[in-house]
Amino acid sequence: MPAIAFVFGALINLNHPGNYIHWGFIQMSYGNLAVIILMVVVFLAAILIPFKTHKEKGGER
Amino acid sequence: MTIADPKAPRADQADLDKAADRPEDADQWTAKIRSAAVDALPPQKLLPDRQPAYVASWIYVFGVVTIAALIVVIGTGFVLALFGPNWWHVSSTGLFVNSLHLWAVEVFMFSMVIHLWGKFFMAAWRGKRKATWISGVVSFLVSVGAAFTGYLSQQNFDSQWISTQAKDGINSTGAGAIFNVTNFGQMIMWHIVLLPLVVVALVGLHVLMVRLRGVVTPFAAKNETPGVDAATSGAEVQA
Numbered sequence: 001m002p003a004i005a006f007v008f009g010a011l012i013n014l015n016h017p018g019n020y021i022h023w024g025f026i027q028m029s030y031g032n033l034a035v036i037i038l039m040v041v042v043f044l045a046a047i048l049i050p051f052k053t054h055k056e057k058g059g060e061r
Numbered sequence: 062m063t064i065a066d067p068k069a070p071r072a073d074q075a076d077l078d079k080a081a082d083r084p085e086d087a088d089q090w091t092a093k094i095r096s097a098a099v100d101a102l103p104p105q106k107l108l109p110d111r112q113p114a115y116v117a118s119w120i121y122v123f124g125v126v127t128i129a130a131l132i133v134v135i136g137t138g139f140v141l142a143l144f145g146p147n148w149w150h151v152s153s154t155g156l157f158v159n160s161l162h163l164w165a166v167e168v169f170m171f172s173m174v175i176h177l178w179g180k181f182f183m184a185a186w187r188g189k190r191k192a193t194w195i196s197g198v199v200s201f202l203v204s205v206g207a208a209f210t211g212y213l214s215q216q217n218f219d220s221q222w223i224s225t226q227a228k229d230g231i232n233s234t235g236a237g238a239i240f241n242v243t244n245f246g247q248m249i250m251w252h253i254v255l256l257p258l259v260v261v262a263l264v265g266l267h268v269l270m271v272r273l274r275g276v277v278t279p280f281a282a283k284n285e286t287p288g289v290d291a292a293t294s295g296a297e298v299q300a
Contacts, residue, residue, distance in 0.1 A: 035167075035171065038171075039171060039174055039175055039178075042171075042175055043120075043175050043178050045119070046118070046119035046120045046122070046123065046175065046179070047118070047119070047120055049119055051117045051118050051119050053117045
């Protein structure tokens with residue numbers, strides 16, 4: 001493997017047919033499931049992590 | 062339109078902003094539209110320096126992330142359209158721009174969904190903001206169509222597979238008669254002309270309505286009067 005491909009290549013080998021979960025009538029690729037889980041995690045983080053604001057000299061924000 | 066007399070006295074700047082160059086022009090349709098537009102969205106409201114204190118939360122960031130991603134999507138789309146499929150499939154720069162286009166769409170849809178969840182749970186349609194909410198929902202649905210036609214326009218085996226899989230679903234709705242997913246010429250026109258125009262127009266309208274009504278206020282911590290929610294008043298909080 002060329003060094004550049006090693007450095008910039010995908011961490012996971014994606015060069016194969018996708019894997020799917022089968023949950024009743026729901027069929028979904030692991031890739032889509034990962035994106036949905038990530039969206040939920042980012043949504044919760046956006047609510048829970050404090051947002052730093054600038055302290056103003058005038059007192060009013 | 063009246064022909065201006067260069068010797069006639071001019072109105073001062075405040076009047077110019079308000080209505081027309083000269084008082085006698087105030088009943089012209091150009092002056093009326095300009096006056097209505099400036100009344101509804103004066104420059105300081107259109108591009109404000111400050112936001113209400115409750116906007117200081119990460120959940121309010123995802124709307125502007127969505128717009129930033131849309132700008133990258135449109136920009137990279139222009140470059141892809143300039144050079145064409147041979148370039149975006151073969152050259153390393155083309156592959157890079159193609160990937161930028163795809164990943165900007167991923168960020169666009171990702172942040173738009175989080176924006177939608179945030180606005181849903183804060184019931185952002187309160188305070189005369191129903192049209193803002195609906196324009197956001199329609200933007201989301203049109204964006205799904207724009208992304209779908211993009212996958213059909215890749216010019217590779219993936220787009221062929223998607224189109225042959227999708228045609229049965231589309232045909233079962235009856236829409237296949239006018240929207241043929243195996244017609245590449247039609248799909249690319251939808252993808253690079255019609256749907257981007259609609260998405261950009263809807264997002265522009267959505268942002269203008271947000272500026273017009275302001276960001277929705279949070280739910281009151283405690284409702285003093287049952288059935289009356291202070292947050293529905295649309296009052297801005299400047300802490």
